[in-house]
Amino acid sequence: MSSTKAYSTPLAAATALEAALSGDERQGRLAAGQDPAKRQQILEGADRVFSTMGFDAASMNDITREAGVSKGTIYVYFDSKEELFMELCIVYREKLFNGIYSALEGDHDLREALIAFGKALSLKVTSDVVIRAQRVVIGVAERMPSMSRNFYEQGPKKGQAMLRAFLEKHVAAGNLEIEDTELATYQLSDLMVTGLFKRRLFGCMDEPPTAEQVNRTVTAGVDVFLRAYGKR
Amino acid sequence: MSSTKAYSTPLAAATALEAALSGDERQGRLAAGQDPAKRQQILEGADRVFSTMGFDAASMNDITREAGVSKGTIYVYFDSKEELFMELCIVYREKLFNGIYSALEGDHDLREALIAFGKALSLKVTSDVVIRAQRVVIGVAERMPSMSRNFYEQGPKKGQAMLRAFLEKHVAAGNLEIEDTELATYQLSDLMVTGLFKRRLFGCMDEPPTAEQVNRTVTAGVDVFLRAYGKR
DNA sequence: TCTTTTTCGAACCAAGCGGTTCGATGCACT
DNA sequence: AGTGCATCGAACCGCTTGGTTCGAAAAAGA
Missing domain, CATH: 1.10.10.60 (Homeodomain-like)
Structure with missing residues (x-):
């Protein structure tokens, strides 16, 4: 044996x-x-x-x-395959949001903080493990809606709440001029992974993006955001 | 035989x-x-x-x-379940990009054209049929990569090429100031569905967004884009 | 009307499924 | 040394799977 x-x-x-x-x-x-x-x-x-x-x-x-x-x-x-999978989903979403948000703490420069956060987010969200996990969750969303919804709401949504709070802090401090911070938060987090997330999800990039690609994407995204919402 | x-x-x-x-x-x-x-x-x-x-x-x-x-x-x-599904994918992606791009033709005002296009895109991409189709395709991306890749490259990617050409036309005309039009195209198309696409995909919105929601999202997205890249 | 050929529908196949059961095994504690 | 108990692993359950086959039915062309 x-x-x-x-x-x-x-x-x-x-x-x-x-x-x-x-x-x-x-x-x-x-x-x-x-x-x-x-x-x-x-x-x-x-x-x-x-x-x-x-x-x-x-x-x-x-x-x-x-x-x-x-x-x-x-x-x-x-107890069952379903239950096993549900517990795995909890692991998945914890994998996704591990030590991402440290960049938003402390008193760094606004742009630097957003870029650092964006890089961490972008790297995680396009990594092999996380992409695969998301594919599985999305794949069962039709038949097991509570599972995928839970995944999203406990994961990405919570993250967005933190980002939003960060943005609102800077609005209050006079560094940003935003009317709808909820919408702006969505925009920013999408801008940070633009062109990477979807292509990865649909299997159009075999490998995770390089650090360079991530850097370029995040920098460009944050700059678009700041040009649109930054005080001038 | x-x-x-x-x-x-x-x-x-x-x-x-x-x-x-x-x-x-x-x-x-x-x-x-x-x-x-x-x-x-x-x-x-x-x-x-x-x-x-x-x-x-x-x-x-x-x-x-x-x-x-x-x-x-x-x-x-x-011949097989796989082949049936592959042919269905072709139908799927044609459903996705049917009569979306007319807004980019003709000589409309830049902002109006982008908003009209964005609305059409956003409505389609978050509709029930298209969301379900995308979930199915994403769900099998791991085991049948060629299928999902094909879906994306014949669908969204082609659309992005058209949007990019449109943007480049306006860069040449002096209405926009963009260095990397490929990246900018990704950013714009993401901004147009910000906060809608992902939530729909993960089942966090049971119903497709209302016309109002779409309008608000697209307008805000286009304005961010224009504030960042528009001539001032 | 009679022939031709596609479609139907039910039976059938081996294989694999999720899930259960149960005696054998061997570690951890007394 | 002895024993209680979690784990093992294989066999088993009823059922469904993708895929095939074939005679009957139906429809079209002559």
Whole structure:
């Protein structure tokens, strides 16, 4: 037999431990379906399968194989394929908005702050993992509307709220002149990924954009925004 | 042995039917799998099924039922589920770009022309049919990259080429000051659907935007663009 | 009217699905 | 050493899948 020890799946093992056990000490016996490391292991396998196949084409057997966990065990941790996917969506949207918003904190120059934020956002949003995740979510939006809506509202929408607050701060400070900050926030965040996001989503760019491309796009986008809304 | 004769090119058949259908007179006996009306009938049923279920969850039996055509007949007209879907994609992208670009022709005022175009684009791109079609295409982008890429490049990309030509005309005429017209074209077309497209795609707006919403979004977007790139 | 040929519709195929069950296995605790 | 229990893994369930086949029906051309 090849897989007697836990974490026999090579890919899952390393990252599973990192997330699950912050310290190195093993905790004692866990109730069935309660081991966070195993849970993580399943989620990572499911991620790989869902990302490459989409929700419908992915089978639980595929996930079983990819996660290196028996089918029975998966069903101890998750009641159904749907539930497994829903929990994965939470992971997805957390992946999306991890450490993006630090650029908006502090007292940097307006333009510099927006460019730094835009770069971080643009890089994340066009990365392979995030693009794949979004494709899966969009693909099931018709049949499972609550899932995709939730994904968007807990993810991008929250982000936009932060950006909006940032803009409003600068409006109050007299650096910007904006009537409708909600609309302006949409405009800015679209300008930051212009020409990259859609092409990536539709598979017209095999590779994520280079740092140069991102830099060029974000700079141009922010400048358009500032020329339109900046005090002159 | 399936396909024997004419319409060897899928595109030819798909587009030819619309003309053939307009008259009511039946033409004479047609070779197996060559009746454009039947072909259309199948495509329409397939559209309804794919749009609501996505590619994977849709079954050929569903399409059979929805199209009111026997399974055997479908397989006379289309070799496989994939091929049926590919031909449907052609219909999809033609739906998307039908009579959008007339606003860019003629000698209208720059701003008026952009707003008229933006409204037409925005309405189409956020309509129920087009949103559903895009979801389906995006959903299979990972496994069938050529399909979604084709969809984008024959659809949105071609449209952008026309918009770009329009912008360049106005740059030459001295109405706009743009260095990178490709990038500017991306920015403008994103600004025109800002806040609508993504929310629709992720199912955060159940209904298509109202004419008012579209009007507001497009006007604001065009004005941002003109403030940034217009001669002052 | 009779022939020709497309379409119909139901039966059929092997394969795979999501989900369940259950005895064997082996670790973790006493 | 002994035992309790989470995991394993394979077999199994009923069902649907995409795809094929074929005789009957229907319609068009002569």
